[in-house]
Amino acid sequence: MQYPNRNELRELLEQLVGKDVTVKDTTDLDMALIGNSTYEFVDASDAPKCVLGIELPLAHALGASLAMMPSARANAAKPDPDLLEATREVVNVVSGQVNAQNNVHIRLIPGSDGTAPWGNRRPAAAYTIEIGDLPTGVLAFANA
Amino acid sequence: MNVLIVDDSPIMRKMLRRDLRRAGFDHLRIEEADDGAQAFEMLRRGRFDVVSTGWNMPNMGGRELLEHVTLNDFDVVAGVISAHATKAAKQSAQQAGAAFFVSKPFTPDTLRAELAEVLR
Numbered sequence: 001m002q003y004p005n006r007n008e009l010r011e012l013l014e015q016l017v018g019k020d021v022t023v024k025d026t027t028d029l030d031m032a033l034i035g036n037s038t039y040e041f042v043d044a045s046d047a048p049k050c051v052l053g054i055e056l057p058l059a060h061a062l063g064a065s066l067a068m069m070p071s072a073r074a075n076a077a078k079p080d081p082d083l084l085e086a087t088r089e090v091v092n093v094v095s096g097q098v099n100a101q102n103n104v105h106i107r108l109i110p111g112s113d114g115t116a117p118w119g120n121r122r123p124a125a126a127y128t129i130e131i132g133d134l135p136t137g138v139l140a141f142a143n144a
Numbered sequence: 145m146n147v148l149i150v151d152d153s154p155i156m157r158k159m160l161r162r163d164l165r166r167a168g169f170d171h172l173r174i175e176e177a178d179d180g181a182q183a184f185e186m187l188r189r190g191r192f193d194v195v196s197t198g199w200n201m202p203n204m205g206g207r208e209l210l211e212h213v214t215l216n217d218f219d220v221v222a223g224v225i226s227a228h229a230t231k232a233a234k235q236s237a238q239q240a241g242a243a244f245f246v247s248k249p250f251t252p253d254t255l256r257a258e259l260a261e262v263l264r
Contacts (some may be wrong), residue, residue, distance in 0.1 A: 016249040067155050086155045092200075093248050096227030105230060107200045 001050050002101040003125040003141040004094070012097050013129070016090060017065035022130040028124050029140045032053060037084065039091045040116035040126075040144070041098070046093040048144035049106045050098070052091055055119050058129055058137025063087035065131050074134050084114055118142070145202070145263065146190070147172045150183040150197040150209065151225070160196070166252035169263050173254065180204025182247075184212050192220050194262055199226035199233060210240035221262050225250065 004012065005008035009022040039052045054062070060074040063083030073080060089105055092108055109116075126140035146166075151157050157176050164172060166251030173189070177183035183195065195213065199206040203235040206224050213222045224237045235247045246258045 011204075012249065015251065066159070085153075089153045090156045090199070092153070093227040094249065096229060099228055099230050105232065110202050119180070 001098070001104075001124065001141070001143050004051075004097045004101070005125075006127055008097060009094070009127060009129075009139075010018055010125055012094065013062075013090070013131070016093055017062070017131060019065055019132050024128045026126050026128045027123070029053065029126055029138050031118060034118055035136065037079070037087065037114045038116045038118050039088070039114055040109050040111050041104055043108055045106045049104060049120065049143055050124075051116055051118060051142050052094065052139065053092075053123075053142070054087065054139045055137030057135030058139060059084060059087045059114070060129050061134035061137065062090045063131075064134060066090055071132075071134055079114075088112070088114065126136065145172050145194065146192045146227060147174045148177060148183060148190075148192045148195045148220075148262070149174055149182060149260075150177045150185060150195065150201070150206075151202040152178050152201045154178070156198070159251075160255075163250060163252045163255055164259075164263075167256040167259075168252075172263065180206065180209035180212075182211055187198070187213065187218050187220065188216075192218075195220050195222040196225050197222065199224055199228050199237070207236055207240050208240055211239065223262070 006023040013021045037054040060083045063086035064074040067086035100129035121142035123140040130136045150153040179201045219245045223242045225246045227248040229247035
C-alpha cells in the first residue's frame with residue numbers, strides 16, 4: 001500500500017481544518033498514547049488492508065479543529081467521544097487520499113469507532129503533526 | 145430552494161451547512177438525513193429540489209440512493225459529496241444519475257464553483 005507523504009498529508013489536513021498544519025516524518029509511535037484512535041480499513045471484499053493510528057492528543061486536536069470546538073478540550077487525557085467523532089471524519093477524508101494512491105478502494109469498517117487493535121504492526125508511514133497551538137502527536141499507517 | 149444533505153457524519157453535515165452559507169447560498173432551506181434509507185423516506189414524503197449525498201454510508205449508500213431517486217422519478221437534482229472521489233466512484237455515481245460529484249475536503253470556494261448552477 002502507498003500512503004500520503006508529509007506534503008500531501010499537510011495539504012489535505014490544512015484544507016480540512018482550515019489552519020496551518022506542520023507535518024514531519026517520524027519513526028516513533030507511542031503505543032501508550034494510541035488508545036481509542038486506531039481505525040481499520042477494508043477493501044471491497046471486506047478484507048483488511050491497513051490501519052491508521054493516531055496518538056490521542058493529536059486525535060483530539062484533529063477533532064477539535066474540524067468541529068471548531070474549544071482547543072482546551074483537546075488536552076483531555078481520556079478519550080473525548082465528541083472530539084473523536086469529528087476525528088473519525090478526518091480519518092475518512094484521509095482514506096480518500098489513500099484510495100487515490102492505490103488500485104484498491106478502501107473504506108473505514110462501518111461503525112468503526114477507533115478501537116481497532118494496532119497489534120504488533122510496524123508503521124509503514126508515520127508523521128508528527130502540529131496544528132497551531134493544539135496538542136502534537138503522531139499519525140501512522142500500517143499494512144494489515 | 146429545498147436541499148437535503150445526506151451524510152452519516154453529523155460533523156460533516158454541519159460543515160456543509162456552514163460552508164454553503166459561506167459560499168453565499170443563503171437562500172437554501174436545508175434538511176438532513178444520516179443515511180440513504182432515511183433520505184429516501186424524506187424524499188418520498190417531502191419536496192426537495194436538490195439532494196447531496198455521501199457515498200459510503202450504512203443503511204443504503206450513496207449509489208443506491210441515487211438509483212432509487214432515478215427509479216422513482218423524483219423531480220430532484222441529486223449528486224455526491226464524498227472523500228472517496230476515485231475515478232471509479234465518479235463513474236459509478238454518474239451512471240446512477242448524479243448531476244455533480246464534489247470531493248472532500250471542500251471549501252466555500254469549491255462549493256461555489258461546483259454547485260453554482262445547481263443551487264442558483
